Amino acid sequence: MAIKATICKIELAVSDMDRHHYQTYNLTVAQHPSETLTRLMTRIAVFALNASDTLEFTRGLSTDDEPELWEKDYSDQTLLWIELGQPDEKRIRKACQKAQQVRIYEYHGRTALPWWDSLKNSCARFDNLSVYNLDADAIAQLTLLYDRTMRLQASIQDATLWLGNDQGSIEIQPQRLHPHDS
Numbered sequence: 001m002a003i004k005a006t007i008c009k010i011e012l013a014v015s016d017m018d019r020h021h022y023q024t025y026n027l028t029v030a031q032h033p034s035e036t037l038t039r040l041m042t043r044i045a046v047f048a049l050n051a052s053d054t055l056e057f058t059r060g061l062s063t064d065d066e067p068e069l070w071e072k073d074y075s076d077q078t079l080l081w082i083e084l085g086q087p088d089e090k091r092i093r094k095a096c097q098k099a100q101q102v103r104i105y106e107y108h109g110r111t112a113l114p115w116w117d118s119l120k121n122s123c124a125r126f127d128n129l130s131v132y133n134l135d136a137d138a139i140a141q142l143t144l145l146y147d148r149t150m151r152l153q154a155s156i157q158d159a160t161l162w163l164g165n166d167q168g169s170i171e172i173q174p175q176r177l178h179p180h181d182s
Contacts (some may be wrong), residue, residue, distance in 0.1 A: 005030040005180040009149045010044060014051045016156040021051060023167050029057055038107075041066055041142035042084055042134065045163050047171060048154035050082060067095065089122050096126040104129070105174070109136030116177050123178065132174040141170045 002126070027047070031040045035182045047055065047069060058066040071080035081099035083091070088108060095102045106112040112133045124128060140144040145152060145165050155162045155168070 003022060003033040006034055006148070007033075008040070008045060008147075011151045012044065012048060012051075012154060013152070014048050014154045014156070016154075017119065018156055018159060023051060023053070025051065025125055027057070034138045037146050040086065041140055041146060042105070042107050044150075044152070045134075045139070045154075045161060046084065048152075048163060049105075049119060049156065049161055049174070050080065050103065052142060053156075055080070061151040070099070086111070089119055092119070092123055092126070092129065096128055100128060102126070102129045104131045105134055106132065106177075107136060107139045112136075112177075129178060130176070132177040134172055134174055138170055138172045144168075145170070 008029045008031060012027055013021050013026045014025065027044075029044065031050070033089060043057065048073075050069065052071055055069055055071045059107055067081045068084045069080075069082040070078055073079050078099040079101065081095045081102045083095060083102070083104045084094075086108065087095075087104060092096065092102070092104070106115065108115075114153075116131060117132075142163065142164065145163065150165065152163060152165055159174065161174075162169045163172065164170060
């Protein structure tokens, strides 16, 4: 018998001062049996960083042809494709062909820079690609916020995310790897 996904209910209040986006989201997120708490909480943090009325979680780990999150318009065109971790060049190319914008959030710590160094030259041609490194220590702390029913607050200012609950918050400052600002 297959192990079923764990369902989490989340009330996420987002205050994004950078984009002037203020919204509370009632999310139902399925944690795949093979998914760690760190990865689940990273998905929630990345949702907060990109929150919009049309951003949604996909089937994620259970399917190869979808990202972790995406935003589609009413004609089913993919506006935003969000990947977590360290996708290979083939997957990045596929995403860049399918979506107007692609964002990759890497959260594996020491392996992030060597992974990106191996891909940055071949991915330089993708004008619609942004790659971010999330601090592994901060990401690991996100598991302290986990509960099957969560009430989280996300504040974003100057590209820094503070994600927390009534017990405390964790600061995450994504490091932009691509494209570099000149």
